[in-house]
Amino acid sequence: MKEKLLALLQAATTKLTPDTVKGAMRFIIWYALLLVFCCIVYVVAWLFDWYTTGNPNLVEIRNFLHEIASAPWIAVIGFIAKAFIDSNNNGIPDELESKEDK
Ligand SMILES: [Ca+2]
Incomplete structure (x- = not known):
């Protein structure tokens, strides 16, 4: 698992060098990756909270789902x-x- 994750990270970083991704596209990719990373951290933190407390915080995950399905997120x-x-x-x-x- 750890090796696969490291290989994936290495492949991503070699493909996102200044030579391969030019101009503003670089910022768009990093912005998209930041959003994905933050969502993953949120869900992992929610799962960790569920694991440590023994009770899933359904209100919190419902708020998260409501947020990521809202008009600003769709935009x-x-x-x-x-x-x-x-x-x-x-x-x-x-x-x-x-x-x-163009
Ligand atoms: Ca263009």
């Missing part, structure tokens, strides 16, 4: 999904480029 997911589109491969999401740059 963030939409923004990130659009920002990953870089058809001319210049490192600037097509959504953020002016019409002359």
Whole structure:
């Protein structure tokens, strides 16, 4: 398990070097990874709380699910999904480029 996790982390870091990911796309990827990391930490902390107390905090997980299904989160997911589109491969999401740059 530990070796697989380290290999996955190493593969991710080698693919996210300045040579392979250019421009603003780098920040979009790091922002998306930060959101995923924070969600994972939240769920792991919730599971740890359940493990230590013996009772699942259903109110807290319901609030979390309600939060990640809310309109602002859906907007963030939409923004990130659009920002990953870089058809001319210049490192600037097509959504953020002016019409002359496309
Ligand atoms: Ca582009």
